[in-house]
Amino acid sequence: MADRQQFRDLAPPEEAREVIDSLDLRPDDETVPLREARGRVLAERIDAGLDVPGFDRASVDGYAVQAANTFGADEADPARLELAGEVHAGAEPDDEVGDGECVEVSTGAVLPPGADAVVMVERTERVSRSDTERASGEPAADHGEAADGRAASDTSRERNDPRGGEEVLVRTSLAPGDRVMFAGADVAAGERALGPGTVLTPREIGLLSALGVEAVPVRGRPTVGIISTGDELVRPGESLKSTAGEIYDVNTYTTATAVEEAGGEARLYPHAGDDYDAMETVLREAAAECDLVLSSGSTSASAVDVIYRVVEETGELLLHGVAVKPGKPMLVGRLGVSGPRSGGPEDERRESSGGSAYVGLPGYPVSALTIFRTFVAPAVREAAGLPEPRTATVTGAMAVRERYSEGRLRYMPVGLVDPGPDESLPGEDTADGTGVGAGAGATVDTLVYPVDKGSGATTSLVEADGVVAVPPDVEQLDAGERVEVRLFSPDVRPPRLFGAGEDDPALSRLLDRVDRPRYLGVGSRQGLRRLRDGVTDVAVVTGEADADPDDAVEVGGWRREWGLVVPAGNPDGIEGVADLVDDELRFVNRTTDSGLRTTLGNAVAALADERDADRHDLVEAIDGFEFAVRAHESPARNVLAGEADAGLGLRSTAEAHGTGFVPCGTERVRAFAAEERREKPGVRRLERAIEEADDVLESLPGYERSEPLE
């Protein structure tokens, strides 16, 4: 077992990248309807197949004229033209514009034959011929007549008889081409419209619409098969047998969505188990159907063995083990579909008969996503013709010093936090108004902090925003040092409020009212430590003995009732902490970082005082004082499962789970903000949420607003 997992000749990361780049993942181009082409990448140049507009087009509502007929006309001395007809957008002109004539046109109408310009309606006036005759044959020359003409025009409109001997006064002089968009002026047939590699956004869809393009040649999306291995893995939604060590399969859906985000099409294969024949069948099927096949390292060593053998026997193993952390056990190869590898001409036959690239990702979720993001996503995007998203990386400054000296390239999972009162990150739209004079304000560096819960932790997935590549020769990153963070997704956005501390059901609900919070329920003690380190904005703490933290201000709080969660009906007749000491009861505590545990410790100390006993002896007498579980509900769940007779907990938890509850007291829960982040909008928002928390506190049994602070 030890031998199998040692990778003596680890490839350097650059070689891994080169090997992956050498894999051919590019699928055939395809044709899609224009309506479905958004986000796709043009496979070929598209030249305009027609003129836009396809005809000489009136640009305004008005009258089509022969420009020469208007030479010298102005407001005072208009040209007088006979109205010969009308043409609207989408209609074929019936009438020609002869010398001395005009035709009414609407915007977008075909310019009638004979016309070479359009006068906008605002510069004209319609008069009936009778008015004209009454006003003599001369062009109207003074203002008074023009006013008369206007009145007459209204009358003629009421008659609704545009051709009934009407004339139009044109009060401006036109040049040929005025207010006409000539055929092909926008796009001329034969012009280069869009080139290969163009990502189709709404504007390109618009141009292709104008050209009447119905179907678009686009780059194919690489098909990426995802194979789930490991007997212990269960798909979400199926039932889980925890006693048999089953866990939900995290990597399959994570990888599938990451593939889709990178522009590929994910295809999920049924759970293969760790059996050679079943695995081989699935791998061959996937190799035949996909451009790339991914699996993530099963924790079961035998599955790794099986994959290794199938790759070796049907295809070619190109790389086994890379000198990066995490990602060491990465496998890269090619999978065949038609049988063992044999070299020579048969090898070519195998090539032509299908097969796919293969990459084996590490098993831990953060490691798998890191390796996917760093090595595989670029290859999928390249195959799809897509550029790296602009939001794929962010630069920031290290919030704390980080030492590292393993002599191996490391992808360090990190979180981001914006320290300033101006919470906008580069490129984030804040201005609702206008766009002039933008970017004048000082930019506050985003802070970058390492997230290291152990790569096995699923929660690292959402506590980290991305990874920083730390070169092998870097032993230490100083606080303030600038680093580039590759985000786990271009859609990842750092939190607007970052807090850590006590796990509390009221807080859970209040955080729903804050935009993009990140809260780590690490307990009061850890919460205060992180606040001191300058990483978090806020710590939420309980445990009455704690002094107020330095350089922090309280932004609000509440009280909660604590006690012992016991089975329904309290079968052991427990009355308080003293019974834990005196009776044979299996107890379940919270972890040492929990403020609630501090509160319990204080109660035990008070009991010791009362009995004039040693606190330590009382603790020793409690069976399970050291049996500590993490979250506020966990002891209740232990009691419900019959694993304990009493657990440390809250009235609200007990009532929510229908267990019994022995009240022991109330404790304050208080939120502290780092002084320098006091004005950060996320902190302000939390403060307001606490101020307005009445509904939440009323909905939770045993909760109440804190008495005002003295």
Added chain:
Amino acid sequence: MADRQQFRDLAPPEEAREVIDSLDLRPDDETVPLREARGRVLAERIDAGLDVPGFDRASVDGYAVQAANTFGADEADPARLELAGEVHAGAEPDDEVGDGECVEVSTGAVLPPGADAVVMVERTERVSRSDTERASGEPAADHGEAADGRAASDTSRERNDPRGGEEVLVRTSLAPGDRVMFAGADVAAGERALGPGTVLTPREIGLLSALGVEAVPVRGRPTVGIISTGDELVRPGESLKSTAGEIYDVNTYTTATAVEEAGGEARLYPHAGDDYDAMETVLREAAAECDLVLSSGSTSASAVDVIYRVVEETGELLLHGVAVKPGKPMLVGRLGVSGPRSGGPEDERRESSGGSAYVGLPGYPVSALTIFRTFVAPAVREAAGLPEPRTATVTGAMAVRERYSEGRLRYMPVGLVDPGPDESLPGEDTADGTGVGAGAGATVDTLVYPVDKGSGATTSLVEADGVVAVPPDVEQLDAGERVEVRLFSPDVRPPRLFGAGEDDPALSRLLDRVDRPRYLGVGSRQGLRRLRDGVTDVAVVTGEADADPDDAVEVGGWRREWGLVVPAGNPDGIEGVADLVDDELRFVNRTTDSGLRTTLGNAVAALADERDADRHDLVEAIDGFEFAVRAHESPARNVLAGEADAGLGLRSTAEAHGTGFVPCGTERVRAFAAEERREKPGVRRLERAIEEADDVLESLPGYERSEPLE
């Protein structure tokens, strides 16, 4: 007509925004399978429903032990434990770990009952009991015995009988909990996992997978109906009757894809025409089915009237006309489904019986997209629960001075160009290596230049990258002034090469080999002007008389054969330019900006010299010398359509269209780069494309490589 289109009480833009914000577009929440939840927005908080892991879990391959049995053990003095069984990931433990015993475990296995720690396999050694017995009952104490033990262990493995009296030497001292991940250590049941409003990226999908969540409550996507109006509009793919003034419908697909980009679902309604009854039917249907209905102003005034009336009669008009350019004729209202508006209780009934918001966009494509981007997309995103994309805006510096003094808020369409040799824009990933010390280089400001082809031009859609909001009181933007650009799409990426000049088929093909080029075929003269203005990187010019531009360097070129495109078989027996002067031939020229026209002008001047005639007289004698069309193929198309007897063009165009061709000479096509952009990668790439253009030049009749420059 004039009255209808005047908007005397234009609303200020802020009011338009408020009115749109007041529309309720938010659809019901919905539940989607986890597998399809990428990009969706959580509608509710999700607390963990189970512990992760669900059991105490071995973190390494090794042996489960009672830690107390290993106290004091080290390399030299290992603890000796009896192997009592094995348990793999996904299996229920069969065996308990008693005092002095151990059980083999693989990573991820359930910790067997009785054990409280795991020792990693690397710190152990397996020995058979016979070895143990031979080595006396004492713990092995020296290195020699350990070596013996290893050999024996190999033998026992070959027997493949793990329980056959084997023992394990543990060479390290363990504390309870070592290498064990306790149930709930990653996520504890009851903990807050994800809050409402969380955008689901792969990492969140991963966490939800770990929690076994199968179906996710997410915000609904607002349904946005798009109604196409205007008798002249034809959907792409259908046949177009240009003589009747038909044009392809640009706004429907553009708006639909922009809706989808903003997180809505677009629903297209059939072309409604401008008839009141048909329009009313479609509007009512859309109002019943959608959260928002959009139409874009038809150029036909009667359609605007119809929409106006339907909104007034079935719903409520909230706003008519906004003081912005473009976008003045914007309509905002509510559409009912069940009849005319009547106030009072019936009004409420109408509300409850459905109906939707309505926004009427301007008709010109760039205006429609601008107003959508500025006013409507934020409302759609808000309704979908999505944040503004980080890439939605970019800041840059004005490349040129821009005057404006209309006293109205203006959304100025602009293009972006990066002037520097480092072509990366903020946030664009360039580093392929590591992420430490990022962002040390100087940032070159992106240049922003106004695009103003008239808002009716479809090509403005792809020549502009976004809009800058210029406040009413700003009369001038200086060159260098910083502005914020709202991109037309978060996926819009500025060009990597920006050129303008002659329209040339070889160039069209060579640009396919350059990453993200933008090339405007505005003719040689305009191309040179833009290069002088410091906006473009490159000008491509023809017309032998042109002097080399100042502050520019030639990066390559070729020659092309030009002449007269005539009908197939040359029915008029045209032999050259002289025939255009001497015969009654209808000629079609290129526009004055075209370098090819300059070449023709030079040929006419040479003919005038030869004849000792006035050049101007010869030009006058050519029928159609002033009939100028824009693109290189356009004259050929005129000849093909029988509208001209000869057109100015290229041999390659004539052969591509199967027309006749009368050669008149060859001309040089040369690409010039702005001196300060000489090293820009896009320019270098074009230079290389020209150097390697042999295949392109050979594929085009009449093309050849330029003779080397002296």
